[in-house]
Amino acid sequence: MIDNKNKVAAVFGVRNESSIAWDIAVKLHRSGCTVALSYVADTKDEVLYLMEQNGMDTALAGLADVRNEDDISAFLKLVHQIAGPINYLLHGVAFGSQSVMCYSLPGSNEPAPSYIDIPFEDFMDAFNISAYSLLRICRVAEPLLAKNASILTLTYNASQRVFPGYAGMAICKAALENIMIYLASYFRGEKSARVNAISAGLVMTTSSGGIFGVRKLRKMGKFTAPLGNIDAGDVGDAALYYFSDLSKKVTGNIHYVDGGFNIMGLGVDGEGN
Template identity: 70%
Template structure:
């Protein structure tokens, strides 16, 4: 029902096939968008193979989200080749085990407890996971189409305690606040910006969180609608990347099967 013919979308954050950002890129492509995708030096080969496999013939560019010049080069290429940008997905996040206060599987390094999160590690994580939204929007602002839509991805740990998420929760809380202030910033240009708060999806990043499978088991029975997939999140993203959401901005939209409304976990029995 959503027709995005002649719309131009830019997706930051595709890492591999399990990425929420990749599922969103697929939905955008299927809806008729021209889709431009960024990748990092580490993900280049896998991302390019994915796009080729799924017949997404768009602009691809290596971008370090911490580097404003690289973002500018990428977005300017999209603008010059295709025109004004209608949609942007900010789907990037990073936190090492020093930030998450949890030793990753296979690591012999001891992670710190929360009160001892190293400042430098946290700031690098903040730069990638939260401040980068400001950076992308600053570069994109003069290149956006009328009534463009920007979307970022957050997590409920911004508001509740998930011990093994630790410093990443600081980043998500900041990201949500940045998003809301940007909604005000863009008020005179009718550009809208929102966040999707996804349930625990089994992405590569999630796989490195201690206890993630236990959380998925809890979510399966606790959330009224059970666990969600990356494709479920992408379905909601497509609403924001369409004219259906043209009067929605500054919103945090939960796609977690209703997990966020629950005060206690539900036993399987």
């Protein structure tokens, strides 16, 4: 059992109980870690309820729109003031509008937006929230981090392969992975923080419900991935490795938790063909 007693974690990205970030927060809490959660206006009530129901200190919850550096600063300074230096930082935030992800709404007769017509303003908002926010959070967090801190972000294999229903969000994930490896290089020497990413398979969360053909992808993953589909708990288990001393010499890594889907060149059917 990983012992995170006297460790402090700040978690960005909990939306509701189905969030991968929530499963990671719960596992951190159970390992003895003091856990702080950010929220936005429309997730505040849900986040506070989940914290109360699971014995987490709601004084360590705070508003943080990741587009707003002042919000992030206020939240992380609150965590530092109450709990002390931050050992673990989770970036589990992503957002892309319909026009960025290029999908049509269920029951709509309107065609899906075209990839080549992704609006610049919509894309930049998705990039700001889903990728650049990691850099922003790390910039604010740097003076508040404990020595040998661990920073973790969540990515998706669409950064490397074409998933038509992910479209412009795939650009954001590719950028996120690049930001991650450069931050891993930046946090060296006296800064001594490690920065890694988990590339999770398709988990049925509120956010993934917006991906076009998500159920078809899950069905395909059931047969294609050597170990089958995953759930949020599988990602949380892997995250706990990075949020422990077991990973003290691991940085700049993209860790696939997708049942092996990423190694396959072709989809297979239920007979393994």
